Amino acid sequence: VEIARRILDEARAGVPFDEIAVFIRSPAHYAGLLEQAFRRVPSTHGPTDPRTQGSEPHGIPAWFDRGTRRPHPAGRAFLAILACACEKLSARRFGEYLSLAQVPQLDGAGDVFSFVVPDDEVFLFRKHEVAGADAEEPAPSPQPQDNDAAVVDGSLRAPWKWETLIVESAVIGGDPQRWHRRLNGLEREYRVKIQRESKEDPGSPRVERLERDRTNLRHLRSFVLPVIDEIAAWPYTSTWGEWLNLFDSLAPRILRQPERVLGVIAELRPMSGIGPVTLDEARAVLSERLLLLEQASPKLRYGRVFIGSPQQARGRTFRVVFVPGLAERMFPLKPHEDPMMLDRELRIPLEADLPLQKDRGRAERLLLRLAVGSATERLWLSYPRIEMAESRPRVPSFYALDVMRAITGRIPDHETLQENAVHEGGAGLAWPSPDSPAAAIDDLEHDLAVLKELLNEDSARVRGHAHYLLRLNESLKRSVTARWGRARAQWTPFDGITRVNSLTGPMLGSQRLAARPYSLSALQKFASCPYQFLLSAIYRLEPAEEPEPLQKLDPLTRGALFHEVQARFFRALKGAGRLPVVARDLPHILELLDDIARRVAAEYHEQLAPAIERVWRDEIADIAKDLRVWARRLAGAGEWVPTYFEYSFGLPLDLEDQQRDPHSRIEPVLLDGRFKLRGSIDLVEQKQGTRLYRVTDHKTGKNRTTSKTVLGGGAILQPVLYSLAVEQALDAQVNSGRLFYCTAPGGFTDHEIPITEANRRAGLEALEIVDRAIELGFLPAAPADRACAWC
Incomplete structure (x- = not known):
């Protein structure tokens, strides 16, 4: 890039492009970089020679002595x-x-x-x-x-x-x-x-x-x-x-x-x-x-910057010459003996005037003399200060010191030479632009150079000087405006939906809880963050996918397998007349559960073809162990008889889905005559000899509830609202709702919530809060504590 910048300076001073040459000793390092840098220059700096007019689409016209090689x-x-x-x-x-x-x-x-x-x-x-x-x-x-x-x-x-x-x-x-x-x-x-x-x-x-x-x-x-x-x-x-x-x-x-x-x-x-x-x-x-x-290179070399190796300088002269790469092991290259004809063992005894190590060293110095000697007006020498591939500093080669000795009459030390090179080069990776916008080779460098100058000035004095960037780049304008809006103390449209207007009003009206059914999983996102609820439940944007390691089963697959075993287990017990589960039947119950778990695991294994058999066997063993502990806990349920399994409402009935309870209904449930809900309940139990029911939602994660948890601030809605839904759908009274943590991470504990009038009002109030936020158009990015870590 710095070479391209100085070529443009020379061209503005009146030097034709074909009177400029770049001699590179390490074409593998520099050819591609030069080609890319030359192409960055906009077409306003294109060829002025009528013989090449129109032949270059943009950039500095260049002629490579060996053509160019690009990945195909x-x-x-x-x-x-x-x-x-x-x-x-x-x-x-x-x-x-x-x-x-x-x-x-x-x-x-x-x-x-x-x-x-x-x-x-x-x-x-x-x-x-x-x-x-x-x-x-x-x-x-x-x-x-x-x-x-x-x-x-x-x-x-x-x-x-x-x-x-x-x-x-x-x-x-x-x-x-x-x-x-x-x-x-x-x-x-x-x-x-x-x-x-x-x-x-x-x-x-x-x-x-x-x-x-x-x-x-x-x-x-x-x-x-x-x-x-x-x-x-x-x-x-x-x-x-x-x-x-x-x-x-x-x-x-x-x-x-x-x-x-x-x-x-x-x-x-x-x-x-x-x-x-x-x-x-x-x-x-x-x-x-x-x-x-x-x-292949263009047929006409004239009107283009010559780029070649130092050998190509023989018999050629140029007004301006660039020689980059004067770093150790780049120019000069380290001389190597021919491994098949070593100097001391073969070349010297043959006395055939074959080149030796000292001759190879003189050949490298001759290449430097050819490149330097081809310049008639000005010579530019440079070296890379850092090895990008290995992230280590580079030092100038002794050739650079020889050139400085020829110019000044004395050999400078390395530190002085490097300081002078840094000052003259003016390049930096941290801010890739020149000090002056006038020296930029393209729009990107120009804008960065402008910002670099403005950031070093007093902000009050240069206020608005970079506003032209917002007019030129609509994407930048949106980004900067959004950042400014989110940084303000008051709510703005950049924080989500914060008010109702002519555009958002009809859309929000169609998304209210009386206009369309919601699942409780979707409504619970409102407690984490209203904006997350907006993105997921209303805009229907998918969450970022986090891949699971191969050392464990995917959570969705694990949950599906676990719930299917439970549903088949309950149906088998109901068909055999063995509900409720009692302690004296446990040996037969556990044998039946193991058999169902093996059959379900075999079906899933046939379908999913797991990548690593050992991981699959370990995960299935863990699931079977958790299921056996869960079955033993069922024996303590006493007077509660499992009645409905995977009871759904408001969900389409798939004939191929054997998990759904046959008594499920397609229509959503309307709570309090205002709020439409849909969902699927894992288990509905009936108290023996009564019309009282208990709703159970099985969980396979950790138990984060406390003894006082009812709604968990809106994050745990299933026990209360599923109970109200069952009362509406079955025209029965629900005594309580509970969360049953039926795996080892959850400690095989349950959290039961009585369905009292106060808890009913709390559940309906949670729905009113969500519905009112949609009605008023206030769904900002206001996350709960640590909610962003799981979003």
């Missing part, structure tokens, strides 16, 4: 698939292929490539005359599409979240059967999660996200599995001709722009009879041709 995404993607085949169908390699954005757009019949110009000397000139064989296709304009369609505009869907899905499926690799088993298992796992989440709140944004992930997974399977099956069937060794035929048929199916790859394959056709070779050997040969794409 299609070639790298194809090599990643070959590496996937070599490394036992590695999922990591397939993810590397997906990251290169080369998934093709195929119509129903697919593209047919009958002939491709090979990349050899005979056809090379013709290929570059044809309209850009390697040119990138223009991106189509985005159009709204059906999210469920696997084919959009006649093309396969973009690989949205495919890499994440492969990681979640824990494919790892090994054999094609594992790919099939894990991807199919993940699809069934999504189905279980959707059923579990829909039980609580079918309108939950998490359900929508799971549905989208399930759809994306189907698209992934339809593309990936045929490719995996094909490369798994490849032989270990074969002739070049057979390998090229396999590659030729695979490339159009997996690459968006396969022309370059097919051209290299066509170039290798004369080797068809050679063999046998392994796939790894074939991939190594293709790597030399597909990793990087070489682009």
